[in-house]
Amino acid sequence: MLCTTTREGMECAFMTENGCSYNGGTCHPAVEACEGCARAVQVGDLFYCTTYPDPASKWRYGICNFATHVKDQSEVKEVKLNPIKASKRAAGRR
Numbered sequence: 001m002l003c004t005t006t007r008e009g010m011e012c013a014f015m016t017e018n019g020c021s022y023n024g025g026t027c028h029p030a031v032e033a034c035e036g037c038a039r040a041v042q043v044g045d046l047f048y049c050t051t052y053p054d055p056a057s058k059w060r061y062g063i064c065n066f067a068t069h070v071k072d073q074s075e076v077k078e079v080k081l082n083p084i085k086a087s088k089r090a091a092g093r094r
């Protein structure tokens with residue numbers, strides 16, 4: 001449904017006939033880490049995410065999984081693998 005409040009005229013999954021259903025009745029501005037993401041749109045002086053209403057929470061525990069401007073996320077996951085488990089996994093393939 002089209003937003004009639006913060007991102008007026010833009011499609012939003014949280015908009016209802018009774019107004020914005022997101023926590024607090026509005027989405028939150030994008031954070032610094034969102035800079036360069038194709039999903040960020042400018043509204044007035046601020047940027048908002050077209051996919052998620054609270055961008056800060058998408059970065060709280062790592063890279064936002066919707067981000068379009070971050071390098072291959074599989075590389076990041078690879079680094080986080082436990083080396084002992086990776087070694088056992090590789091040995092199992094032999």
Ligand code: SF4
Nearest residue numbers: 034037049055064066
């Ligand atoms: S998709 Fe993620 S990185 Fe992109 S604007 Fe939204 S919250 Fe920020």
